[in-house]
Amino acid sequence: MSNAVSLTFPDGSVREYAAGSTGRDVAEAISKSLAKKAVAIALDGELRDLSDPVSDGRIEIVTRDDPRSLELIRHDAAHVMAEAVQELWPGTQVTIGPVIENGFYYDFKRIHPDSGEDWPFTPDDLPKIEKRMKEIIARNKPFTKEVWSREKAREVFAGKGESYKVELVDAIPEGQDLKIYYQGDWFDLCRGPHMAATGQIGTAFKLMKVAGAYWRGDSNNPMLTRIYGTAWHTQEELDTYLNILAEAEKRDHRRLGREMDLFHFQEEGPGVVFWHGKGWRMFQTLVAYMRRRLANTYQEVNAPQVLDKSLWETSGHWGWYRDNMFKVTVAGDDTDDDRVFALKPMNCPGHVQIFKHGLKSYRELPVRLAEFGNVHRYEPSGALHGLMRVRGFTQDDAHVFCTDEQMAAECLRINDLILSVYEDFGFTEVVVKLSTRPDKRVGSDDLWDRAESVMTDVLKQIEAQSGGKIKTGILPGEGAFYGPKFEYTLKDAIGREWQCGTTQVDFNLPERFGAFYIDQASEKRQPVMIHRAVCGSMERFLGILIENFAGHMPLWIAPQQVVVATITSEADDYAREVAEKLRDAGLTVETDLRNEKINYKVREHSVTKVPVIIVCGKREAEERSVNIRRLGSQNQTAMSLDEAMAALIDEATPPDVKRKAAARAAA
Incomplete structure (x- = not known):
């Protein structure tokens, strides 16, 4: 075949295609069903649009369930979010919208039509945007690409009042193509690639939050509104991610640090x-x-x-790391004696x-x-x-x-x-x-x-x-x-x-x-x-x-290991004795002898994540026993004081100390 393109497939086979063949042509030549599933191609490992012409090299047909398509899903979702925003609030300027870890964002400049002042987005706007995004995805409009001249791009975006886009166009180095991607009638400046159509994005996405962001990250520039989103292959993956975020919020060490008084x-x-x-x-x-x-x-x-800067110069840190070091100049009696030190x-x-x-x-x-x-x-x-x-x-x-x-x-x-x-x-x-x-x-x-x-x-x-x-x-x-x-x-x-x-x-x-x-x-x-x-x-x-551990620390490292709480004042002396014995054994113990109901005491100490609450009443004092309640459990275990002491001392022994003791015993 003259002027043929030679492609190598993942199984090692080599096939030839007519010059000018696109990735979609190659997928259709393999099978119609593959072409329907395809969202992009990888040519020598680089993701390309299905509509791009192929050239000699290694090719892979990328389908939506391929892990590599996740970046495309998020990229396309960002574009659809921008379209939804401009449909809902015409005149809003679209700036930059990259894929980031676990999702995407876009920065917008919205002006109130009546006051002419900045009109930042709020979390209340997100459900409206999500709803419009789903409508756009359902339209299943194809992504198509055009290459424009710099002059045309400047003229079109300036005509739309997109001053930030004009600035981006001017920043693109001479000689680089200016790619414009359409999804239906809506378009944006973008490097690509994109999937074949908006319908391939799916609905496993969610807009997460809004935040302020300076244009190009410079505090001297105008403040924009950044809308963050996440997108996944399936609803199950999205639900898993959202559950992890919710669990992470509950486990946030800053909140737990306050609750536990750390x-x-x-x-x-x-x-x-x-x-x-x-x-x-x-x-x-x-x-x-x-x-x-x-x-x-x-x-x-x-x-x-604190050491003199000369040591840091010798080590190389002064040259490599100086901006990240805390420095101080100490003035001597003579200006020649001034010295620079660094923490x-x-x-x-x-x-x-x-x-x-x-x-x-x-x-x-x-x-x-x-x-x-x-x-x-x-x-x-x-x-x-x-x-x-x-x-x-x-x-x-x-x-x-x-x-x-x-x-x-x-x-x-x-x-x-x-x-x-x-x-x-x-x-x-x-x-x-x-x-x-x-x-x-x-x-x-x-x-x-x-x-x-x-x-x-x-x-x-x-x-x-x-x-x-x-x-x-x-x-x-x-x-x-x-x-x-x-x-x-x-x-x-x-x-x-x-x-x-x-x-x-x-x-x-x-x-x-x-x-x-x-x-x-x-x-x-x-x-x-x-x-x-x-x-x-x-x-x-x-x-x-x-x-x-979500604050439920293992007993050996917990900041407060045991609270001995009484049901009645008749058990106060016994509670003090229990606490003293545990302290003598090396545990950190507090007593709670307040005239409060035991359930109130348990709830209060559970908030501060005390691992073990020992409950003592009149009966326990008479029998020299205790009731043990564990953090996170509604159950309590009754045992003799000696049994409880032995169990808690063992649990509070650090694992390395246990290993040494076991080794000595074995020897």
Whole structure:
């Protein structure tokens, strides 16, 4: 066939088609039913319109149930939302509407027809827009594409009063096509691609919220209204997503933090935590747990909080990270004595200084230095989010200085620690991914080759040792500028993923600071430096735990473990005795001897998420028994005081302490 196009299909077969054939032509040539299901094509992995001509390469026919079509569904839903808004409120200007994680948004400028003033959308407008969107989808108008000249695009959009679109047209680089997509009579400037028709969007969508947004994200520009939406393949997927959002809202650690009296934030200290007594107790319980896990393996150290900028210049952070550092200039008696200091944003440069202090022999390696270091990083105010994103936080940071030959064993040791910690908190679904060399990096290719080779082998061992329970993967180009790294992502009780632990190989800092050890041949050798974190930010990890357990914390880490409440004042002395015995055993216990009904007391302590409420009345005092009520349960269990003591002491014992006790007993 002359002037033919050669296409390779997923099964490896190769077929030829006439020049100018479109993706739809190819789908119809395979089968009419496939052509009806098709929404796009993928040519050499790139999604294209069905109407686009094909060229030599690998082709896939993308149907609506293909995972890749989800982005198209959301993209098309955004366009339909914009059409619905302009049908309902003519004169509204449409600006930008991209696909985002789990959905889409569009920014609009609406002017009130009577006052001529800004007329932002409100949540009350969303049901009207949704209803009109469904009507537009039911019309099933085809998406068609035209390519316009810059002059035509400017003229048409200016004629419609779409000044923001004119600005977008002017911003498109010379030589790039200006694509206009129609759905029926309505059209917009868009890169594409789109599905074949609006009907393929389906009705599994929902408009979620409205928010203010500056044009192009610049506070000097006009304020627009942003409407967010979500869209999915099926109603079942949409319902699942909405249920997760509703559950996430109930589990929001900020709300639970208030209810449980754990912490608060205020404007005078943006991005830093005001820990209350109960919250600080839980924080310190987590730190104590991690300290025990590191005992006899790491040396716990403490590097200075404030250091001269010269150290940060040597480390490279001043050049790479200066805008995110808190800095202060200290004036000396003479202007020449002025010095610039910075609050540390990370612990690693300080740990290199500690390693360098005194000569190190290869026999001393690996040297493992750990620190629960308080660090500060400037985050934009809009990015702050409770404990999850703060400006001051504590890292469970450690650095291992080892020989090249020890690197693999150390990475495996760190992996075992990280997975064991997560399992102690109930996280069993973990993904470990290797991030490889980025475009901008330091160090020779030989060093990167060696490090990536070792970590690839370690990744295989991690998966093999877990029996396939731990999923692994590669993140090309996502490594740190100084070396490759493992990223540990865990899944919580409602299926959300959280990236927490990291293991990062670094051959940059030891070289910059001239760190070395003496090898077997009495020669100076540069050590490999491995950065590792298990929880990452202790504050963030606690936020994750609070949301994962919905405030129903395991007894061993709960901020308030037991309340002993009385039914009658005749049991007050016995309640005090029960509480004292539990305190002597190491539990945190309060008594509630108020002259209130027991159901009122139980409800009140349930709001603050106390895991165990021990109820004592006259009968319990006489029999030296107790009734135990568990958070979230309407039932109560009667048992003797001795039985209750033994059960609660066992439950309040941290898992690592239990393991050690079991090991000693077995020995």
